[in-house]
Amino acid sequence: MLTDQILCVERINPDSLVIVLVDFNKGNLTRELPKYRQFIKCPTREENILDHCYTTVRDAYHAVPRAALGLSDHVMVHLIPAYRQKLKLCKPVVRTSKKWTSEAVEDLQASKLRRLRLDKEEAFRSGDKDRFKEAKYKFSKAVKEAKRLYSEKLQHQFSANDSASVWKGLRQIINYKPKAPHSFNDQRLANDLNEFYCRFER
Structure with a gap:
Protein backbone atom coordinates (compact mmCIF):
# COMPACT_ATOMS: atom_id res chain seq x y z
CA MET A 1 0.00 0.00 0.00
CA LEU A 2 1.25 3.49 -0.84
CA THR A 3 0.82 4.89 2.67
CA ASP A 4 2.89 2.06 4.15
CA GLN A 5 5.70 2.77 1.66
CA ILE A 6 5.67 6.49 2.53
CA LEU A 7 5.72 5.80 6.28
CA CYS A 8 8.60 3.36 5.74
CA VAL A 9 10.60 6.04 3.86
CA GLU A 10 9.89 8.51 6.69
CA ARG A 11 11.17 6.03 9.30
CA ILE A 12 14.36 5.30 7.34
CA ASN A 13 15.06 9.00 6.55
CA PRO A 14 13.44 11.03 9.34
CA ASP A 15 15.26 14.29 8.46
CA SER A 16 14.59 14.17 4.70
CA LEU A 17 11.92 16.03 2.77
CA VAL A 18 9.51 13.52 1.24
CA ILE A 19 7.78 14.56 -2.00
CA VAL A 20 5.18 12.16 -3.42
CA LEU A 21 4.28 12.43 -7.14
CA VAL A 22 1.40 10.19 -8.22
CA ASP A 23 -1.11 9.75 -11.04
CA PHE A 24 -4.47 9.11 -9.34
CA ASN A 25 -7.66 8.37 -11.25
CA LYS A 26 -9.51 8.27 -7.96
CA GLY A 27 -7.70 8.83 -4.73
CA ASN A 28 -6.62 11.35 -2.14
CA LEU A 29 -3.53 10.78 -0.02
CA THR A 30 -4.56 13.38 2.58
CA ARG A 31 -7.35 11.07 3.78
CA GLU A 32 -4.78 8.48 4.86
CA LEU A 33 -1.92 10.87 5.71
CA PRO A 34 -3.48 14.20 6.85
CA LYS A 35 -0.11 15.97 7.32
CA TYR A 36 0.58 15.77 3.55
CA ARG A 37 -0.64 18.67 1.38
CA GLN A 38 -1.69 18.48 -2.29
CA PHE A 39 -0.22 21.31 -4.40
CA ILE A 40 -1.71 20.71 -7.86
CA LYS A 41 -5.09 22.46 -8.03
CA CYS A 42 -5.29 22.90 -11.83
CA PRO A 43 -6.84 20.25 -14.17
CA THR A 44 -4.18 17.98 -15.67
CA ARG A 45 -6.37 15.95 -18.05
CA GLU A 46 -9.44 17.67 -19.48
CA GLU A 47 -11.40 18.84 -16.37
CA ASN A 48 -9.86 16.31 -13.96
CA ILE A 49 -6.93 16.65 -11.56
CA LEU A 50 -5.21 13.29 -12.03
CA ASP A 51 -1.59 14.24 -11.29
CA HIS A 52 -0.90 14.89 -7.62
CA CYS A 53 2.09 16.27 -5.71
CA TYR A 54 2.19 15.86 -1.93
CA THR A 55 4.63 16.96 0.75
CA THR A 56 4.50 17.90 4.42
CA VAL A 57 5.73 21.48 3.89
CA ARG A 58 2.78 23.87 3.82
CA ASP A 59 2.64 26.34 0.88
CA ALA A 60 5.92 25.04 -0.58
CA TYR A 61 4.93 25.22 -4.27
CA HIS A 62 2.59 27.03 -6.64
CA ALA A 63 1.36 24.89 -9.58
CA VAL A 64 1.14 26.39 -13.10
CA PRO A 65 -0.19 24.33 -16.07
CA ARG A 66 1.94 24.12 -19.23
CA ALA A 67 1.42 22.59 -22.67
CA ALA A 68 1.60 18.79 -22.93
CA LEU A 69 4.73 17.06 -24.24
CA GLY A 70 4.40 15.27 -27.57
CA LEU A 71 1.28 13.09 -27.77
CA SER A 72 0.64 13.02 -24.01
CA ASP A 73 -2.97 13.57 -22.93
CA HIS A 74 -1.79 15.06 -19.61
CA VAL A 75 -0.63 18.66 -19.37
CA MET A 76 2.74 19.42 -17.82
CA VAL A 77 2.67 21.09 -14.41
CA HIS A 78 5.37 23.57 -13.44
CA LEU A 79 5.81 23.62 -9.65
CA ILE A 80 7.20 27.03 -8.75
CA PRO A 81 8.75 27.27 -5.26
CA ALA A 82 6.76 29.62 -3.03
CA TYR A 83 9.49 29.64 -0.37
CA ARG A 84 12.65 31.74 -0.45
CA GLN A 85 15.21 29.63 -2.27
CA LYS A 86 18.68 29.17 -0.82
CA LEU A 87 20.11 30.21 -4.18
CA LYS A 88 18.51 33.64 -3.80
CA LEU A 89 19.88 34.02 -0.27
CA CYS A 90 23.49 33.60 -1.44
CA LYS A 91 25.64 36.40 -2.79
CA PRO A 92 25.84 36.55 -6.59
CA VAL A 93 29.00 35.08 -8.12
CA VAL A 94 30.51 36.14 -11.44
CA ARG A 95 31.18 33.15 -13.69
Missing part, protein backbone atom coordinates in the same frame (compact mmCIF):
# COMPACT_ATOMS: atom_id res chain seq x y z
CA THR A 96 32.50 32.92 -17.22
CA SER A 97 30.67 30.85 -19.82
CA LYS A 98 31.30 29.88 -23.41
CA LYS A 99 29.21 31.98 -25.77
CA TRP A 100 27.59 30.29 -28.75
CA THR A 101 28.37 31.83 -32.11
CA SER A 102 25.59 32.93 -34.43
CA GLU A 103 26.65 30.16 -36.86
CA ALA A 104 26.04 27.48 -34.23
CA VAL A 105 22.63 28.90 -33.40
CA GLU A 106 21.71 28.97 -37.10
CA ASP A 107 22.98 25.38 -37.56
CA LEU A 108 20.68 24.11 -34.83
CA GLN A 109 17.78 26.32 -35.99
CA ALA A 110 17.41 27.45 -32.39
CA SER A 111 15.67 30.71 -33.15
CA LYS A 112 12.99 29.04 -35.28
CA LEU A 113 12.41 26.25 -32.76
CA ARG A 114 12.26 28.75 -29.90
CA ARG A 115 9.63 30.81 -31.74
CA LEU A 116 7.53 27.72 -32.55
CA ARG A 117 7.74 26.54 -28.93
CA LEU A 118 6.56 29.94 -27.71
CA ASP A 119 3.71 29.84 -30.26
CA LYS A 120 2.72 26.43 -28.89
CA GLU A 121 2.74 27.73 -25.30
CA GLU A 122 0.69 30.77 -26.31
CA ALA A 123 -1.85 28.58 -28.15
CA PHE A 124 -2.16 26.36 -25.06
CA ARG A 125 -2.79 29.36 -22.81
CA SER A 126 -5.43 30.74 -25.21
CA GLY A 127 -7.56 27.60 -24.75
CA ASP A 128 -8.17 27.24 -28.52
CA LYS A 129 -7.78 23.48 -29.11
CA ASP A 130 -7.51 23.74 -32.91
CA ARG A 131 -4.87 26.43 -32.72
CA PHE A 132 -2.93 24.43 -30.11
CA LYS A 133 -3.12 21.26 -32.22
CA GLU A 134 -1.77 23.11 -35.28
CA ALA A 135 1.02 24.80 -33.26
CA LYS A 136 2.00 21.47 -31.70
CA TYR A 137 2.16 19.83 -35.15
CA LYS A 138 4.35 22.63 -36.55
CA PHE A 139 6.71 22.42 -33.56
CA SER A 140 7.03 18.61 -33.80
CA LYS A 141 7.68 18.85 -37.55
CA ALA A 142 10.39 21.50 -37.04
CA VAL A 143 12.08 19.38 -34.33
CA LYS A 144 12.16 16.36 -36.65
CA GLU A 145 13.62 18.48 -39.45
CA ALA A 146 16.30 19.94 -37.15
CA LYS A 147 17.25 16.44 -35.98
CA ARG A 148 17.45 15.22 -39.59
CA LEU A 149 19.70 18.13 -40.63
CA TYR A 150 21.96 17.64 -37.62
CA SER A 151 22.19 13.90 -38.34
CA GLU A 152 23.16 14.62 -41.96
CA LYS A 153 25.81 17.07 -40.77
CA LEU A 154 27.31 14.44 -38.44
CA GLN A 155 27.28 11.81 -41.20
CA HIS A 156 29.07 14.23 -43.53
CA GLN A 157 31.72 14.89 -40.87
CA PHE A 158 32.26 11.14 -40.38
CA SER A 159 32.45 10.42 -44.11
CA ALA A 160 34.87 13.34 -44.64
CA ASN A 161 37.07 12.07 -41.77
CA ASP A 162 36.61 15.44 -40.06
CA SER A 163 37.42 14.10 -36.59
CA ALA A 164 38.10 17.58 -35.16
CA SER A 165 34.50 18.72 -35.80
CA VAL A 166 33.10 15.43 -34.47
CA TRP A 167 35.06 15.71 -31.21
CA LYS A 168 34.12 19.39 -30.91
CA GLY A 169 30.43 18.45 -31.20
CA LEU A 170 30.80 15.67 -28.62
CA ARG A 171 32.52 18.04 -26.20
CA GLN A 172 29.63 20.49 -26.56
CA ILE A 173 27.03 17.75 -25.99
CA ILE A 174 28.66 16.44 -22.79
CA ASN A 175 29.84 19.91 -21.67
CA TYR A 176 33.45 18.71 -21.47
CA LYS A 177 35.84 21.17 -19.86
CA PRO A 178 39.56 20.31 -19.93
CA LYS A 179 41.44 20.65 -16.66
CA ALA A 180 43.35 23.87 -16.32
CA PRO A 181 47.13 23.30 -16.57
CA HIS A 182 49.03 23.67 -13.30
CA SER A 183 51.08 26.84 -13.26
CA PHE A 184 54.29 25.54 -11.68
CA ASN A 185 57.66 27.14 -12.05
CA ASP A 186 59.53 24.32 -13.87
CA GLN A 187 62.89 25.17 -12.27
CA ARG A 188 61.42 25.20 -8.76
CA LEU A 189 59.56 21.92 -9.37
CA ALA A 190 62.74 20.22 -10.64
CA ASN A 191 64.69 21.38 -7.56
CA ASP A 192 61.93 20.18 -5.21
CA LEU A 193 61.85 16.73 -6.86
CA ASN A 194 65.67 16.42 -6.73
CA GLU A 195 65.70 17.36 -3.08
CA PHE A 196 62.95 14.86 -2.27
CA TYR A 197 64.45 11.86 -4.09
CA CYS A 198 68.07 12.57 -3.11
CA ARG A 199 67.42 13.10 0.61
CA PHE A 200 68.84 9.67 1.54
CA GLU A 201 72.10 10.15 -0.37
CA ARG A 202 73.34 12.94 1.88
Whole structure:
Protein backbone atom coordinates (compact mmCIF):
# COMPACT_ATOMS: atom_id res chain seq x y z
CA MET A 1 0.00 0.00 0.00
CA LEU A 2 1.25 3.49 -0.84
CA THR A 3 0.82 4.89 2.67
CA ASP A 4 2.89 2.06 4.15
CA GLN A 5 5.70 2.77 1.66
CA ILE A 6 5.67 6.49 2.53
CA LEU A 7 5.72 5.80 6.28
CA CYS A 8 8.60 3.36 5.74
CA VAL A 9 10.60 6.04 3.86
CA GLU A 10 9.89 8.51 6.69
CA ARG A 11 11.17 6.03 9.30
CA ILE A 12 14.36 5.30 7.34
CA ASN A 13 15.06 9.00 6.55
CA PRO A 14 13.44 11.03 9.34
CA ASP A 15 15.26 14.29 8.46
CA SER A 16 14.59 14.17 4.70
CA LEU A 17 11.92 16.03 2.77
CA VAL A 18 9.51 13.52 1.24
CA ILE A 19 7.78 14.56 -2.00
CA VAL A 20 5.18 12.16 -3.42
CA LEU A 21 4.28 12.43 -7.14
CA VAL A 22 1.40 10.19 -8.22
CA ASP A 23 -1.11 9.75 -11.04
CA PHE A 24 -4.47 9.11 -9.34
CA ASN A 25 -7.66 8.37 -11.25
CA LYS A 26 -9.51 8.27 -7.96
CA GLY A 27 -7.70 8.83 -4.73
CA ASN A 28 -6.62 11.35 -2.14
CA LEU A 29 -3.53 10.78 -0.02
CA THR A 30 -4.56 13.38 2.58
CA ARG A 31 -7.35 11.07 3.78
CA GLU A 32 -4.78 8.48 4.86
CA LEU A 33 -1.92 10.87 5.71
CA PRO A 34 -3.48 14.20 6.85
CA LYS A 35 -0.11 15.97 7.32
CA TYR A 36 0.58 15.77 3.55
CA ARG A 37 -0.64 18.67 1.38
CA GLN A 38 -1.69 18.48 -2.29
CA PHE A 39 -0.22 21.31 -4.40
CA ILE A 40 -1.71 20.71 -7.86
CA LYS A 41 -5.09 22.46 -8.03
CA CYS A 42 -5.29 22.90 -11.83
CA PRO A 43 -6.84 20.25 -14.17
CA THR A 44 -4.18 17.98 -15.67
CA ARG A 45 -6.37 15.95 -18.05
CA GLU A 46 -9.44 17.67 -19.48
CA GLU A 47 -11.40 18.84 -16.37
CA ASN A 48 -9.86 16.31 -13.96
CA ILE A 49 -6.93 16.65 -11.56
CA LEU A 50 -5.21 13.29 -12.03
CA ASP A 51 -1.59 14.24 -11.29
CA HIS A 52 -0.90 14.89 -7.62
CA CYS A 53 2.09 16.27 -5.71
CA TYR A 54 2.19 15.86 -1.93
CA THR A 55 4.63 16.96 0.75
CA THR A 56 4.50 17.90 4.42
CA VAL A 57 5.73 21.48 3.89
CA ARG A 58 2.78 23.87 3.82
CA ASP A 59 2.64 26.34 0.88
CA ALA A 60 5.92 25.04 -0.58
CA TYR A 61 4.93 25.22 -4.27
CA HIS A 62 2.59 27.03 -6.64
CA ALA A 63 1.36 24.89 -9.58
CA VAL A 64 1.14 26.39 -13.10
CA PRO A 65 -0.19 24.33 -16.07
CA ARG A 66 1.94 24.12 -19.23
CA ALA A 67 1.42 22.59 -22.67
CA ALA A 68 1.60 18.79 -22.93
CA LEU A 69 4.73 17.06 -24.24
CA GLY A 70 4.40 15.27 -27.57
CA LEU A 71 1.28 13.09 -27.77
CA SER A 72 0.64 13.02 -24.01
CA ASP A 73 -2.97 13.57 -22.93
CA HIS A 74 -1.79 15.06 -19.61
CA VAL A 75 -0.63 18.66 -19.37
CA MET A 76 2.74 19.42 -17.82
CA VAL A 77 2.67 21.09 -14.41
CA HIS A 78 5.37 23.57 -13.44
CA LEU A 79 5.81 23.62 -9.65
CA ILE A 80 7.20 27.03 -8.75
CA PRO A 81 8.75 27.27 -5.26
CA ALA A 82 6.76 29.62 -3.03
CA TYR A 83 9.49 29.64 -0.37
CA ARG A 84 12.65 31.74 -0.45
CA GLN A 85 15.21 29.63 -2.27
CA LYS A 86 18.68 29.17 -0.82
CA LEU A 87 20.11 30.21 -4.18
CA LYS A 88 18.51 33.64 -3.80
CA LEU A 89 19.88 34.02 -0.27
CA CYS A 90 23.49 33.60 -1.44
CA LYS A 91 25.64 36.40 -2.79
CA PRO A 92 25.84 36.55 -6.59
CA VAL A 93 29.00 35.08 -8.12
CA VAL A 94 30.51 36.14 -11.44
CA ARG A 95 31.18 33.15 -13.69
CA THR A 96 32.50 32.92 -17.22
CA SER A 97 30.67 30.85 -19.82
CA LYS A 98 31.30 29.88 -23.41
CA LYS A 99 29.21 31.98 -25.77
CA TRP A 100 27.59 30.29 -28.75
CA THR A 101 28.37 31.83 -32.11
CA SER A 102 25.59 32.93 -34.43
CA GLU A 103 26.65 30.16 -36.86
CA ALA A 104 26.04 27.48 -34.23
CA VAL A 105 22.63 28.90 -33.40
CA GLU A 106 21.71 28.97 -37.10
CA ASP A 107 22.98 25.38 -37.56
CA LEU A 108 20.68 24.11 -34.83
CA GLN A 109 17.78 26.32 -35.99
CA ALA A 110 17.41 27.45 -32.39
CA SER A 111 15.67 30.71 -33.15
CA LYS A 112 12.99 29.04 -35.28
CA LEU A 113 12.41 26.25 -32.76
CA ARG A 114 12.26 28.75 -29.90
CA ARG A 115 9.63 30.81 -31.74
CA LEU A 116 7.53 27.72 -32.55
CA ARG A 117 7.74 26.54 -28.93
CA LEU A 118 6.56 29.94 -27.71
CA ASP A 119 3.71 29.84 -30.26
CA LYS A 120 2.72 26.43 -28.89
CA GLU A 121 2.74 27.73 -25.30
CA GLU A 122 0.69 30.77 -26.31
CA ALA A 123 -1.85 28.58 -28.15
CA PHE A 124 -2.16 26.36 -25.06
CA ARG A 125 -2.79 29.36 -22.81
CA SER A 126 -5.43 30.74 -25.21
CA GLY A 127 -7.56 27.60 -24.75
CA ASP A 128 -8.17 27.24 -28.52
CA LYS A 129 -7.78 23.48 -29.11
CA ASP A 130 -7.51 23.74 -32.91
CA ARG A 131 -4.87 26.43 -32.72
CA PHE A 132 -2.93 24.43 -30.11
CA LYS A 133 -3.12 21.26 -32.22
CA GLU A 134 -1.77 23.11 -35.28
CA ALA A 135 1.02 24.80 -33.26
CA LYS A 136 2.00 21.47 -31.70
CA TYR A 137 2.16 19.83 -35.15
CA LYS A 138 4.35 22.63 -36.55
CA PHE A 139 6.71 22.42 -33.56
CA SER A 140 7.03 18.61 -33.80
CA LYS A 141 7.68 18.85 -37.55
CA ALA A 142 10.39 21.50 -37.04
CA VAL A 143 12.08 19.38 -34.33
CA LYS A 144 12.16 16.36 -36.65
CA GLU A 145 13.62 18.48 -39.45
CA ALA A 146 16.30 19.94 -37.15
CA LYS A 147 17.25 16.44 -35.98
CA ARG A 148 17.45 15.22 -39.59
CA LEU A 149 19.70 18.13 -40.63
CA TYR A 150 21.96 17.64 -37.62
CA SER A 151 22.19 13.90 -38.34
CA GLU A 152 23.16 14.62 -41.96
CA LYS A 153 25.81 17.07 -40.77
CA LEU A 154 27.31 14.44 -38.44
CA GLN A 155 27.28 11.81 -41.20
CA HIS A 156 29.07 14.23 -43.53
CA GLN A 157 31.72 14.89 -40.87
CA PHE A 158 32.26 11.14 -40.38
CA SER A 159 32.45 10.42 -44.11
CA ALA A 160 34.87 13.34 -44.64
CA ASN A 161 37.07 12.07 -41.77
CA ASP A 162 36.61 15.44 -40.06
CA SER A 163 37.42 14.10 -36.59
CA ALA A 164 38.10 17.58 -35.16
CA SER A 165 34.50 18.72 -35.80
CA VAL A 166 33.10 15.43 -34.47
CA TRP A 167 35.06 15.71 -31.21
CA LYS A 168 34.12 19.39 -30.91
CA GLY A 169 30.43 18.45 -31.20
CA LEU A 170 30.80 15.67 -28.62
CA ARG A 171 32.52 18.04 -26.20
CA GLN A 172 29.63 20.49 -26.56
CA ILE A 173 27.03 17.75 -25.99
CA ILE A 174 28.66 16.44 -22.79
CA ASN A 175 29.84 19.91 -21.67
CA TYR A 176 33.45 18.71 -21.47
CA LYS A 177 35.84 21.17 -19.86
CA PRO A 178 39.56 20.31 -19.93
CA LYS A 179 41.44 20.65 -16.66
CA ALA A 180 43.35 23.87 -16.32
CA PRO A 181 47.13 23.30 -16.57
CA HIS A 182 49.03 23.67 -13.30
CA SER A 183 51.08 26.84 -13.26
CA PHE A 184 54.29 25.54 -11.68
CA ASN A 185 57.66 27.14 -12.05
CA ASP A 186 59.53 24.32 -13.87
CA GLN A 187 62.89 25.17 -12.27
CA ARG A 188 61.42 25.20 -8.76
CA LEU A 189 59.56 21.92 -9.37
CA ALA A 190 62.74 20.22 -10.64
CA ASN A 191 64.69 21.38 -7.56
CA ASP A 192 61.93 20.18 -5.21
CA LEU A 193 61.85 16.73 -6.86
CA ASN A 194 65.67 16.42 -6.73
CA GLU A 195 65.70 17.36 -3.08
CA PHE A 196 62.95 14.86 -2.27
CA TYR A 197 64.45 11.86 -4.09
CA CYS A 198 68.07 12.57 -3.11
CA ARG A 199 67.42 13.10 0.61
CA PHE A 200 68.84 9.67 1.54
CA GLU A 201 72.10 10.15 -0.37
CA ARG A 202 73.34 12.94 1.88
